Amino acid sequence: xxxxxxxxxxxxxxxxxxxxxxxxxxxxxxxxxxxxxxxxxxxxxxxxxxxxxxxxxxxxxxxxxxxxxxxxxxxxxxxxxxxxxxxxxxxxxxxxxxxxxxxxxxxxxxxxxxxxxxxxxxxxxxxxxxxxxxxxxxxxxxxxxxxxxxxxxxxxxxxxxxxxxxxxxxxxxxx
Amino acid sequence: xxxxxxxxxxxxxxxxxxxxxxxxxxxxxxxxxxxxxxxxxxxxxxxxxxxxxxxxxxxxxxxxxxxxxxxxxxxxxxxxxxxxxxxxxxxxxxxxxxxxxxxxxxxxxxxxxxxxxxxxxxxxxxxxxxxxxxxxxxxxxxxxxxxxxxxxxxxxxxxxxxxxxxxxxxxxxxxxxxxxxxxxxxxxxxxxxxxxxxxxxxxxxxxxxxxxxxxxxxxxxxxxxxxxxxxxxxxxxxxxxxxxxxxxxxxxxxxxxxxxxxxxxxxxxxxxxxxxxxxxxxxxxxxxxxxxxxxxxxxxxxxxxxxxxxxxxxxxxxxxxxxxxxxxxxxxxxxxxxxxxxxxxxxxxxxxxxxxxxxxxxxxxxxxxxxxxxxxxxxxxxxxxxxxxxxxxxxxxxxxxxxxxxxxxxxxxxxxxxxxxxxxxxxxxxxxxxxxxxxxxxxxxxxxxxxxxxxxxxxxxxxxxxxxxxxxxxxxxxxxxxxxxxxxxxxxxxxxxxxxxxxxxxxxxxxxxxxxxxxxxxxxxxxxxxxxxxxxxxxxxxxxxxxxxxxxxxxxxxxxxxxxxx
Numbered sequence: 001x002x003x004x005x006x007x008x009x010x011x012x013x014x015x016x017x018x019x020x021x022x023x024x025x026x027x028x029x030x031x032x033x034x035x036x037x038x039x040x041x042x043x044x045x046x047x048x049x050x051x052x053x054x055x056x057x058x059x060x061x062x063x064x065x066x067x068x069x070x071x072x073x074x075x076x077x078x079x080x081x082x083x084x085x086x087x088x089x090x091x092x093x094x095x096x097x098x099x100x101x102x103x104x105x106x107x108x109x110x111x112x113x114x115x116x117x118x119x120x121x122x123x124x125x126x127x128x129x130x131x132x133x134x135x136x137x138x139x140x141x142x143x144x145x146x147x148x149x150x151x152x153x154x155x156x157x158x159x160x161x162x163x164x165x166x167x168x169x170x171x172x173x174x175x
Numbered sequence: 176x177x178x179x180x181x182x183x184x185x186x187x188x189x190x191x192x193x194x195x196x197x198x199x200x201x202x203x204x205x206x207x208x209x210x211x212x213x214x215x216x217x218x219x220x221x222x223x224x225x226x227x228x229x230x231x232x233x234x235x236x237x238x239x240x241x242x243x244x245x246x247x248x249x250x251x252x253x254x255x256x257x258x259x260x261x262x263x264x265x266x267x268x269x270x271x272x273x274x275x276x277x278x279x280x281x282x283x284x285x286x287x288x289x290x291x292x293x294x295x296x297x298x299x300x301x302x303x304x305x306x307x308x309x310x311x312x313x314x315x316x317x318x319x320x321x322x323x324x325x326x327x328x329x330x331x332x333x334x335x336x337x338x339x340x341x342x343x344x345x346x347x348x349x350x351x352x353x354x355x356x357x358x359x360x361x362x363x364x365x366x367x368x369x370x371x372x373x374x375x376x377x378x379x380x381x382x383x384x385x386x387x388x389x390x391x392x393x394x395x396x397x398x399x400x401x402x403x404x405x406x407x408x409x410x411x412x413x414x415x416x417x418x419x420x421x422x423x424x425x426x427x428x429x430x431x432x433x434x435x436x437x438x439x440x441x442x443x444x445x446x447x448x449x450x451x452x453x454x455x456x457x458x459x460x461x462x463x464x465x466x467x468x469x470x471x472x473x474x475x476x477x478x479x480x481x482x483x484x485x486x487x488x489x490x491x492x493x494x495x496x497x498x499x500x501x502x503x504x505x506x507x508x509x510x511x512x513x514x515x516x517x518x519x520x521x522x523x524x525x526x527x528x529x530x531x532x533x534x535x536x537x538x539x540x541x542x543x544x545x546x547x548x549x550x551x552x553x554x555x556x557x558x559x560x561x562x563x564x565x566x567x568x569x570x571x572x573x574x575x576x577x578x579x580x581x582x583x584x585x586x587x588x589x590x591x592x593x594x595x596x597x598x599x600x601x602x603x604x605x606x607x608x609x610x611x612x613x614x615x616x617x618x619x620x621x622x623x624x625x626x627x628x629x630x631x632x633x634x635x636x637x638x639x640x641x642x643x644x645x646x647x648x649x650x651x652x653x654x655x656x657x658x659x660x661x662x663x664x665x666x667x668x669x670x671x672x673x674x675x676x677x678x679x680x681x682x683x684x685x686x687x688x689x690x691x692x693x694x695x696x697x698x699x700x701x702x703x704x705x706x707x708x709x710x711x712x713x714x715x716x717x718x719x720x721x722x723x724x725x726x727x728x729x730x731x732x733x734x735x736x737x738x739x740x741x
Binding site for chain 2: 051052054077078108161163165167168
């Protein structure tokens with residue numbers, strides 16, 4: 001539990017630019033999925049369970065401007081991600097996730113934490129610390145607070161190679 | 176096809192609702208039109224391929240099969256787990272179905288996924304007697320799609336199965352159009368030196384094989400869902416939809432390399448069992464295998480499903496399109512692959528006792544360094560993405576001439592990529608190992624296991640409850656899709672507890688492949704190479720499972736009494 005709390009803090013602080021940069025390249029629908037939210041502003045909690053390879057629920061409804069506290073639980077036997085983004089952002093992120101698999105960071109049901117922290121040069125690492133995403137081993141759970149700023153084509157998705165393509169995504173519908 | 180659902184009265188009395196479906200199939204003489212030629216064949220319910228049988232996991236099925244032929248027939252439910260006397264192999268499961276008779280199969284559906292069914296009598300299957308099976312799971316699928324299509328491949332030949340077998344027996348290279356010519360000899364000699372080329376040819380001659388034996392029956396028209404390349408079977412979609420394509424290779428003899436230019440494919444199932452999704456550009460489907468892939472065409476355009484035969488002697492073609500009548504470009508066939516000396520690799524250091532191996536000595540004296548230079552002779556250099564050492568795949572011999580590469584330079588599926596989505600069996604140490612050498616003499620068109628053909632062989636006896644590790648050693652120059660009936664084949668893909676579960680294991684030339692089987696199905700079963708003419712020539716065994724629930728033992732005795740051909 002301590003570890004996951006730390007991760008949340010780290011995630012909230014790091015504010016890595018990659019998610020937003022990717023969105024800008026993606027184009028279409030303004031290409032913004034929102035921004036990290038403050039827990040104090042979250043009006044409600046949505047629990048998202050991750051199985052092999054699908055989510056429950058597969059659609060969520062939000063209001064523009066709403067902040068939601070997600071509790072993400074990995075109930076499967078494989079590593080899964082919960083990532084909020086536009087389809088274009090997911091497509092870009094899939095390349096990074098492919099690299100993580102090729103480097104042995106993600107191995108079926110295990111995450112190689114040591115390798116995630118490794119310095120890959122030029123300030124890069126495979127930490128996977130973008131604030132719009134959590135990456136969990138089987139049995140783990142973690143919180144993510146997200147503010148949905150505007151309407152747009154937003155999905156939550158698992159970008160572990162093959163999972164999104166096989167249908168591990170859910171729709172964010174704006175009311 | 177589905178005549179009635181018998182869910183009424185009885186199920187009301189039972190705590191759990193048991194679904195029971197009754198189905199009718201007739202076995203008929205039919206005409207098969209490939210677009211290149213029309214010929215008489217055998218089909219089901221008046222057509223070849225027969226209908227797609229759609230079952231539901233947990234359902235008890237009753238299938239009435241009426242034989243309208245003037246010869247014996249049978250139906251084998253390929254990949255289904257069922258009591259052995261419902262497995263449909265004449266002489267092993269039952270005597271078969273006589274002309275004019277109706278046989279009623281009854282068994283519970285205990286699995287989900289894509290499978291197929293076919294005759295196990297004579298050469299009825301190459302003559303067209305096959306169809307598809309789609310089983311919907313009890314729970315949800317571990318993936319999503321908006322629509323699904325069966326994509327059933329075959330290699331329709333203008334000659335009947337009987338005639339092909341006769342010709343092969345008389346002249347094993349009868350259908351081999353890719354033999355090397357005198358001209359090629361001189362061009363090889365110019366490139367590799369006269370002595371090396373001579374030694375190469377002599378070695379191949381001694382092996383009783385011809386260098387171009389990637390496919391021993393050429394001259395077919397590739398078909399998808401009963402339609403030839405020009406007839407162009409078309410599956411419709413709305414842009415943005417996910418489509419599940421259920422590829423089934425019902426060919427008599429032909430492996431296909433399948434791609435859909437412009438679309439990524441995500442493989443989600445192999446042989447009916449879900450695998451962890453793998454994104455690929457192309458995959459090779461062995462005879463009798465199935466692969467389910469999910470594609471997502473985003474644009475309102477046509478896409479070609481292109482299936483080139485492994486030896487590049489033919490292809491099947493179909494289309495995915497938003498509307499009927501749309502087509503996309505059809506790629507050219509790539510250059511034929513040629514076997515290399517590496518494809519003989521496993522012959523070194525093996526027990527040669529059972530084989531005609533008079534040439535082995537000469538081979539070991541050869542200068543192996545020259546082989547490196549030869550490896551690429553038949554390969555499409557343009558399609559190669561790897562270094563000059565050539566592409567590699569742990570399921571092909573090192574330096575093999577038939578290692579597949581993706582036409583677009585991207586990812587080609589390997590057995591090593593297959594990992595079970597949800598392992599069916601707990602991983603445990605096998606209780607024993609059985610070595611099976613896949614053997615043959617191409618010059619006489621004999622195919623066998625451990626050098627002994629079916630009619631001369633003792634059955635393989637397994638004990639109920641054991642876990643057997645089978646070691647396939649392919650000593651021939653051909654790829655053999657080995658199919659064990661009744662029990663799953665757990666392919667050793669190096670993934671331990673995640674090893675995938677299949678019903679057909681392809682063994683490439685010069686390789687050793689392991690599979691494990693939990694012996695959990697009493698009775699007697701067929702175990703054979705699924706290339707029709709190899710099985711018929713003797714690469715076939717009966718497997719007897721001893722022990723287990725008592726009742727089945729006496730049934731086995733009855734089934735064998737009547738005999739018949741497998």
